[in-house]
Amino acid sequence: xxxxxxxxxxxADEQACAHCIEKLRELRALxxxxxxxxxxxxxxxxxxxxxxxxxxxxxxxxxxxxxTALALTIGTSWEWNLVVGGKPIVSWPPFIIIMFELMILxxxxxxxxxxxxNARVPAFEIEKGYSSRFSEDRFGIVVRCAEGESARVESIxxxxxxxxxxxxxx
Amino acid sequence: MAAAVQDSTTPTFRDVDxxxxxxxxxxxxxxxxxxxxxxxxxxxxxxLWTRQIYSGLGVTGLRQPVMWATYxxxxxxxxxxxxxxxxxxxxxxxxxxxxxxxxxxxxETMTLFAVATAGLFPLVHLGRVWNAYWLLPYPNERFLQPxxxxxxxxxxxxxxxxxxxxxxxxxMGLIPDVANAREQATGWRKTFYSILSMGWQGTDEQWRHxxxxxxLLAGLATPLVLSVHSVVSWDFAMAQLPGWHSTIFAPxxxxxxxxxxVAMVITLLVPMRKWLHIEDLLTxxxxxxxxxxxxxxxxxxxxxxxxxxxxxxxxxxKIEQMxxxxxxxxxxGWMFWVMVACNCVIPLLxxxxxIRVNLTALWIISIFVNIGMWFERFVIIAGSLAVNFNxxxxxxxxxxxxxxxxxxxSFAWFLGLFSLFARFLxxxxxxxxxxxxxxxxxxxxxxxxxAA
Numbered sequence: 001x002x003x004x005x006x007x008x009x010x011x012a013d014e015q016a017c018a019h020c021i022e023k024l025r026e027l028r029a030l031x032x033x034x035x036x037x038x039x040x041x042x043x044x045x046x047x048x049x050x051x052x053x054x055x056x057x058x059x060x061x062x063x064x065x066x067x068t069a070l071a072l073t074i075g076t077s078w079e080w081n082l083v084v085g086g087k088p089i090v091s092w093p094p095f096i097i098i099m100f101e102l103m104i105l106x107x108x109x110x111x112x113x114x115x116x117x118n119a120r121v122p123a124f125e126i127e128k129g130y131s132s133r134f135s136e137d138r139f140g141i142v143v144r145c146a147e148g149e150s151a152r153v154e155s156i157x158x159x160x161x162x163x164x165x166x167x168x169x170x
Numbered sequence: 171m172a173a174a175v176q177d178s179t180t181p182t183f184r185d186v187d188x189x190x191x192x193x194x195x196x197x198x199x200x201x202x203x204x205x206x207x208x209x210x211x212x213x214x215x216x217x218l219w220t221r222q223i224y225s226g227l228g229v230t231g232l233r234q235p236v237m238w239a240t241y242x243x244x245x246x247x248x249x250x251x252x253x254x255x256x257x258x259x260x261x262x263x264x265x266x267x268x269x270x271x272x273x274x275x276x277x278e279t280m281t282l283f284a285v286a287t288a289g290l291f292p293l294v295h296l297g298r299v300w301n302a303y304w305l306l307p308y309p310n311e312r313f314l315q316p317x318x319x320x321x322x323x324x325x326x327x328x329x330x331x332x333x334x335x336x337x338x339x340x341x342m343g344l345i346p347d348v349a350n351a352r353e354q355a356t357g358w359r360k361t362f363y364s365i366l367s368m369g370w371q372g373t374d375e376q377w378r379h380x381x382x383x384x385x386l387l388a389g390l391a392t393p394l395v396l397s398v399h400s401v402v403s404w405d406f407a408m409a410q411l412p413g414w415h416s417t418i419f420a421p422x423x424x425x426x427x428x429x430x431x432v433a434m435v436i437t438l439l440v441p442m443r444k445w446l447h448i449e450d451l452l453t454x455x456x457x458x459x460x461x462x463x464x465x466x467x468x469x470x471x472x473x474x475x476x477x478x479x480x481x482x483x484x485x486x487x488k489i490e491q492m493x494x495x496x497x498x499x500x501x502x503g504w505m506f507w508v509m510v511a512c513n514c515v516i517p518l519l520x521x522x523x524x525i526r527v528n529l530t531a532l533w534i535i536s537i538f539v540n541i542g543m544w545f546e547r548f549v550i551i552a553g554s555l556a557v558n559f560n561x562x563x564x565x566x567x568x569x570x571x572x573x574x575x576x577x578x579x580s581f582a583w584f585l586g587l588f589s590l591f592a593r594f595l596x597x598x599x600x601x602x603x604x605x606x607x608x609x610x611x612x613x614x615x616x617x618x619x620x621a622a
Contacts, residue, residue: 034374037183037350038605039381047374052382058390076307076315084319094319097401098327104394105331108387112338115383116368119376121345123369130371132353135346137183137604 005150006032008129009141009157010164017139018042020160024143027156032144033127035134043139054114061110065102073098129168138163181450181610186603190347190596191354193446197593208586215579218572219294227297229572236567239552241295244577246547247430248288248584249329249402250423252336253395254431255281257463259339260391268609269459271602272452275347276442277435278340279597283587284434285333287580292325294576321404328401335391342384345370347596399427406550412493413554416481422474426543429467429513433539436460440533442592451598454527455613461526464539468517471546475514489559496557497549501566505545505553512542 011017014036021034021043036043073095081089115121129142141162145153150167157165181189222229232239255277262270293299305326307315316323349370352363370376403423406414416422436457443452482494497506516538525531552567569577591597603610 035372036374036377037346037372038601039377043374044378044381049374049378052379054379054382054386058383058386062390072307073318077318079313080315082317084317087319091319094324097324097397098318100393100397101324101327101331104390104397105334107390108331108335108338111383111387111390112342115342115379119379121368121370121376123371125369127371127373135350135353135370135372136187 003147004144005147006128006168007143007145007150007153007157008131008166008168009143009160009162010131010133010166011139011141011160011162012137013161014038014040014042014139016161017141018046020141020157020162021046023156023160024141024153027152033129033142035127035130035138035140035142037135037137037139040139052118054111054118057110057114057117058107061114062103062107064110065104065106066099068106069095069099069102072102181607181614183604183607186451186600186607186610187350187354189448189451190598190600190603191351193448193592193597194351194359194594201589201593205586205589208582208589211575211582212579212586215576215582218575218579222294222572223299229570231568231570231573233565233567235558235563235565236552236555238295238555239548239567240569240573240577241291243544243547243551244580245288245291245295246402246423246551247544248284248291248580249332249399250427250430250543250547251434252281252284252288252332252431253399253424253427254435254463255279255284256332256336256339256391256395257428257431258435259343260388260395263388264385264392267459268606269456269613271606272456272598272610273435273439273460274602275340275343275599276439276592276597277431278336278343279588279591280431280435280438282333282336282340283584283591284431285329285336286587287584289329289333290580290583321401321408324401325405328398332394332398335387335394339387339391342380342387343599343602344595345380346372346601347599350600351596396424399424406554411554411558412487412490413497413550413557416478418474418477418481422471422478425467425470425474426546429464429471430540430543432460432463432467433536433543436464436532436536437540438588440529440536442597443529446592446597448598450614451603451610453610453613454529457529457532458523458526461520461532464536465517465520468513468520468539472514475510493554493557497553500553500557502549502553502556505549509542509545509549512538513546516542 009020011020017034017036018040025046025048034043034047074090077089077091083089127142129140131138131140134140141157143153143157154165154167218229230239230241255274258270258277259274259281262274293302296302305316305323318324345367348363349367349372352360352367355363400420400423403419407416407419409415439452439457439460443449479494482490497503516535519525519531519535525535556566557564
């Protein structure tokens with residue numbers, strides 16, 4: 001049986017790292033994860049994953065905020081239905097301000113919660129292949145492949161400019 | 171610094187880390203004396219507030235008709251200060267403005283602590299602070315609910331939303347930086363940063379969701395920042411008092427808030443840059459851009475003063491005209507002219523590119539702006555109340571020692587919290603500086619380096 005291994009390539013340059021990911025994709029080698037000290041559009045583009053679902057959560061949160069504000073302002077006005085300054089009990093214009101504020105509040109909280117949920121944070125385990133330098137100044141690519149293909153993957157990583165290539169058991 | 175300027179390949183990611191993480195090493199005795207001094211002043215203010223709660227608002231200088239004065243001025247001042255943080259961190263983020271990267275964390279931290287300070291003043295201003303929760307809509311046996319047509323309730327919602335979103339925005343930005351600090355820390359700091367970074371490792375999945383969440387948070391914070399000070403301005407503009415009842419208050423207050431906030435960022439950053447030895451990260455290029463924002467908003471504020479005066483004359487409203495006459499030439503007229511000098515005249519010096527990169531001059535100008543903007547709020551709030559519709563009701567106001575010391579305490583509280591943050595958490599965003607490192611290199615290479 002051909003056992004799989006994980007090969008970790010470490011890059012000093014963001015562009016070289018992105019270029020390497022593209023090459024790996026062309027060869028259908030699986031880059032299981034990429035570590036980066038900064039958010040990188042080049043790397044994100046090279047990986048080619050779809051846009052984050054956080055957007056849907058924020059939209060839902062915003063709509064929920066508006067509905068909550070509607071319920072709150074109209075509900076409490078009906079409950080304490082005192083006419084102030086001859087204005088109607090349900091006065092729309094001032095209620096829009098509360099709707100706006102709660103839309104932002106709920107949308108913002110949804111953004112953070114959905115980020116935590118989708119990105120699996122808090123993470124209690126260290127991902128395989130992680131090195132402290134990937135939080136500092138190096139970009140890392142972890143490739144999973146069959147033992148027999150490892151030499152080819154290692155050479156791709158080195159050719160693309162990897163400073164260091166390490167092999168780990170999958 | 172000189173080496174960094176000569177070599178175009180520096181600073182590197184490592185240099186950025188070293189520069190920021192060095193600041194987070196254990197501070198010396200002088201730092202702790204400063205923090206202790208700040209919190210002693212907070213202690214004095216807290217003691218005076220306790221006395222005020224026990225004795226009532228009689229210990230303040232508040233008398234009919236001036237029932238809003240120093241405390242509300244402080245509230246508006248601190249909410250205003252809070253605005254530049256979100257401007258720099260959210261609005262300039264959406265515009266991809268490169269110079270924000272070095273200053274945004276400090277501005278955001280300032281925002282959070284400024285809102286936290288501002289939020290105290292409506293409570294301090296309350297005669298019966300134990301009833302503060304009446305502002306919140308909660309089910310109760312008498313079906314009594316807050317009046318959502320009142321700007322004070324809008325304000326409670328706007329300021330608490332702003333505080334929450336600012337805190338979340340700051341927290342989100344901190345995660346990758348704290349993870350970086352975690353890798354190089356030891357002892358209790360490692361534990362502290364590990365908890366705060368929540369196991370962040372910078373994987374592509376984490377960045378994918380993080381970038382989207384951060385972008386959307388910035389998108390939400392942008393209209394929020396404009397709404398909050400608009401809502402604060404409506405606390406006044408919705409009333410029918412001459413001097414308050416003005417339709418230009420919302421944009422006028424927002425511009426004023428950004429003006430005072432950016433000035434406060436400069437006031438904090440100039441000494442911080444020197445004391446924390448981060449000259450390589452905070453270059454005159456950054457200050458030059460901050461100064462341009464101060465200049466632009468100063469011009470908007472000056473235009474607003476002129477428009478307000480013109481509209482008063484053009485309206486033909488005698489009562490309004492008398493209020494403004496008293497504002498310019500009455501017993502408190504000197505405050506108005508101090509405000510004009512600090513907010514409209516002195517900032518004109520910033521038209522000079524030399525002054526914009528002369529950090530001492532810039533720092534002094536920023537302090538004048540802070541003074542001017544405090545007086546602006548006082549002139550509008552207390553000045554308009556003192557001269558209302560009926561001359562027989564006209565009155566005056568002198569702040570008591572309680573109000574003065576609580577105001578001083580609020581500055582100490584703000585500076586103490588900011589100082590604590592600056593030495594224990596990354597006060598400059600390492601992640602964003604690295605992201606825009608090419609720009610930092612350019613900034614260090616250009617003429618600005620000579621000015622430093």
